[in-house]
Amino acid sequence: MSQLFTERIWEKVEPIWKSYLEHPFVKGIGEGTLDQEKFKHYMKQDYIYLIEYSRIFAIGSAKANDLQTMQTFANLLHGTLHYEMDLHREYAAKFHITPEELEKTEASATMTAYTSYMLNVSQLGGVENAIASVLACAWSYNYIGKELATWPGALDHEFYGNWVKMYSSDEFTSLANECKNLINQVAKDKPEHEKKRLEDIVVKTSRFEYMFWDMAENVSMWPTDTIERV
Numbered sequence: 001m002s003q004l005f006t007e008r009i010w011e012k013v014e015p016i017w018k019s020y021l022e023h024p025f026v027k028g029i030g031e032g033t034l035d036q037e038k039f040k041h042y043m044k045q046d047y048i049y050l051i052e053y054s055r056i057f058a059i060g061s062a063k064a065n066d067l068q069t070m071q072t073f074a075n076l077l078h079g080t081l082h083y084e085m086d087l088h089r090e091y092a093a094k095f096h097i098t099p100e101e102l103e104k105t106e107a108s109a110t111m112t113a114y115t116s117y118m119l120n121v122s123q124l125g126g127v128e129n130a131i132a133s134v135l136a137c138a139w140s141y142n143y144i145g146k147e148l149a150t151w152p153g154a155l156d157h158e159f160y161g162n163w164v165k166m167y168s169s170d171e172f173t174s175l176a177n178e179c180k181n182l183i184n185q186v187a188k189d190k191p192e193h194e195k196k197r198l199e200d201i202v203v204k205t206s207r208f209e210y211m212f213w214d215m216a217e218n219v220s221m222w223p224t225d226t227i228e229r230v
């Protein structure tokens with residue numbers, strides 16, 4: 001049997017994703033030692049990230065060539081807006097931040113660069129571009145969640161345990177698997193130069209993921225404010 005496209009991608013992204021587990025911010029979540037003020041900033045940036053990210057699922061749904069792909073994107077869109085973002089709203093409540101205040105977070109340069117790239121790529125070309133640009137986010141978080149879940153005490157940590165539980169959960173594993181199935185289907189009959197182009201999108205977004213962790217860790221260098229959304 002020929003190699004699945006996700007197996008080929010894995011060879012490229014594995015070293016990048018392994019480095020997430022060495023990153024002080026991710027390690028801080030897994031070991032339960034992360035400064036909560038840093039986590040608060042990350043949650044706020046991630047909340048507005050998910051708003052932009054959701055648009056890509058909507059683009060994917062609009063560009064889908066078949067009903068099943070359309071349903072998968074609609075499912076991912078719903079899951080993000082109603083399930084993943086609930087986690088952020090719950091953490092925000094612990095910090096006495098309302099959902100309305102969360103929405104007014106000023107975007108960091110990294111968050112803007114990352115989502116602008118994904119939105120741009122997804123609007124160019126066909127549905128495969130949208131599929132490639134969402135893959136690293138959904139799959140790498142599930143990878144991190146499942147890894148951290150094996151660290152002693154991570155799942156039961158009184159503050160960060162819910163984060164680890166969410167991203168290692170069966171629900172999130174199946175959302176990540178849906179994204180993997182989509183890319184495997186769409187890449188199957190593509191010529192090599194197209195496969196390489198899609199692979200490059202996944203590698204690039206994997207680098208952006210690293211930059212997002214770095215942005216979260218180094219908040220003191222790049223503080224953000226609250227803005228009115230227009």
Ligand SMILES: Cc1ncc(C[n+]2csc(CCO)c2C)c(N)n1
Nearest residue numbers: 046049079080084137138141175212
């Ligand atoms: C920077 C950043 N990257 C990835 C995710 C994770 N994520 C985004 S959408 C999705 C799938 C369905 O909700 C997942 C797992 C995040 N929260 N923040």
